[in-house]
Amino acid sequence: MPVSLVETGSFVADELSQVAPAQAGRVIKTPVSVGAYVKTGDVICELDHRDAALKVAQSKAQLDQAMAAVRQAQSRIGLEKGNFDPMVVPEVSAARANYESSEAQARLATADANRYANLVATGDVSQSIYEKQRTQAETAVAQAKASKQQYEAAINTARQSYQAVGSSQASLEAMRAELGQAEKALEDTTIRAPFDGYVSARPVSVGEYVATSSSVATVVRIGTLKLQLQTPEKSAAGLKVGMPVTARVAAYGGRDFQGVTSAINPVVSSDSRAFVVEARFNNSENTLRPGMFASARVLLPGTELAVFVPKSAIVRDRTTDSNQVFIVEGGKARLRVVTLGDTDKDQIRVISGVTDREMVALNHQNDLYDGAPVNPQPVK
Numbered sequence: 001m002p003v004s005l006v007e008t009g010s011f012v013a014d015e016l017s018q019v020a021p022a023q024a025g026r027v028i029k030t031p032v033s034v035g036a037y038v039k040t041g042d043v044i045c046e047l048d049h050r051d052a053a054l055k056v057a058q059s060k061a062q063l064d065q066a067m068a069a070v071r072q073a074q075s076r077i078g079l080e081k082g083n084f085d086p087m088v089v090p091e092v093s094a095a096r097a098n099y100e101s102s103e104a105q106a107r108l109a110t111a112d113a114n115r116y117a118n119l120v121a122t123g124d125v126s127q128s129i130y131e132k133q134r135t136q137a138e139t140a141v142a143q144a145k146a147s148k149q150q151y152e153a154a155i156n157t158a159r160q161s162y163q164a165v166g167s168s169q170a171s172l173e174a175m176r177a178e179l180g181q182a183e184k185a186l187e188d189t190t191i192r193a194p195f196d197g198y199v200s201a202r203p204v205s206v207g208e209y210v211a212t213s214s215s216v217a218t219v220v221r222i223g224t225l226k227l228q229l230q231t232p233e234k235s236a237a238g239l240k241v242g243m244p245v246t247a248r249v250a251a252y253g254g255r256d257f258q259g260v261t262s263a264i265n266p267v268v269s270s271d272s273r274a275f276v277v278e279a280r281f282n283n284s285e286n287t288l289r290p291g292m293f294a295s296a297r298v299l300l301p302g303t304e305l306a307v308f309v310p311k312s313a314i315v316r317d318r319t320t321d322s323n324q325v326f327i328v329e330g331g332k333a334r335l336r337v338v339t340l341g342d343t344d345k346d347q348i349r350v351i352s353g354v355t356d357r358e359m360v361a362l363n364h365q366n367d368l369y370d371g372a373p374v375n376p377q378p379v380k
Contacts, residue, residue: 001306001349005238005298006341007277009229011249013220013290014280015195021047022188024211027204034202038193038219045204045216049189056186059179066172070165095147095154102140102147109133109140197221200290225288227259229277229296233268236275238300240264245279247296249288257281257288261298297342305356308347313360314340325354326361326368328376333361335370 025047032044116133119125201218204210227247231239245259259281268275279296281288315324320337327334338353354360359376361368368374 001304001342003238003300003302003304005231005235005300006295007229007231007298008293008295009227009276011225011227011281011288011290011292011294013197013222014224014226015197015221016200016290017194017197017219018215019044019191019194019217019219020215021045021191021210021212023047023185024209025049025189027206027208027210027216030202030204030206030216032199032202032217034199036199037197038199039196040193042193043190044193044199044202044219045191047189047191047210049186052182052186052189055182056179059175059182063172063175063179066168066175070168070172072168092151092154092158095151099144099147099151102144106137106140106144109137113137191216193219195219195221220290222283222286222288222290225281225283225290226262227279227281227294227296229279229298230272230274231277233273233275236268239277239298244299245281245296246299247279247281247294249292249294251292252287257294259296306341307350307354307356308344309350309354309360310362311343311346311348312362314338314348315365325350326365327354328359328361328374331373331375333368333370333372333374 027045028048029043029046031046032038032042038044113130113134113136116125116130120127120130197219199217200220202216204214204216210216227245239261241261241264243261245261247257247259248255249257259279261277262280263278265276265278277298279298309325313325315326316322317324322337323340325336325338327336336353339351341349341351343349361374361376362379
């Protein structure tokens, strides 16, 4: 017979999500019930969104204000696409023109004063006229210096205004981020299914206040199920991923479900001296359900000798909840408790309790007891 490993375990969902809200709030709608099938993105719960909607409106208004501030700061310095040029700022242009005009007047007044100085030396003009021209030249030079200072101050003011544009743009980006957060908070008031599956629990109702740690629904994906088998450590050597697995559950009697090992836990529990072997089963018809207890047989490589007896040899003792057979030995019946395995037509495998070549009783078991004398007749 093929070598196999028989263990028990429970089916679990392929995916299970206890859906929690991203923010706290009061429940206003629960459009799904237990057992409902939902698709990714379907609404499974809605929270009161009035505060979040007001926050979005407030953030939009603040964003509009920030955009207006940027435009105002840009227009103040005549900023267009390209690099900043302070000379295009109207205040700077006016200050520069005033400075250039004052500089020209100072040069002209200085030249006149120098000419009158020469005329005084030759006696062609009076000293008083020369003094007047010199005073006018000095005044023009002072005005030119003042205009230059005003021009430099205008340039500095323009540069500061340019820096203010950067600050306004930073504030604008902050407002955009705040609006994005407000819109996400509004979106989070609608809680959606994370994947296709069935709702297995919906613990909240309309009017309840839920926190971010609360579960508003449990969604399970059961198109594929995982069977988790508790396996003793002595069986670790022969197990690999991809081995065939046959499972049975009480709800479907002798029906066999076919799967394959998909994962082997590398850690053995120090308490139970066992590890978990996981097998995946196609459940497209939704026949199996998470939580079902199953007995499974993992088919290992190679073959082994097996002992079979006719089904009629098995006696079920309900008092001890055990399977028994009577061995005929030396003209007497001997009671044996056996462990049963697979069935092959009218034969059943005995895992332990009977060895090959032993004689078993096939009838009159109700008249037998351990040590009872028998006169065996071979089966014809």
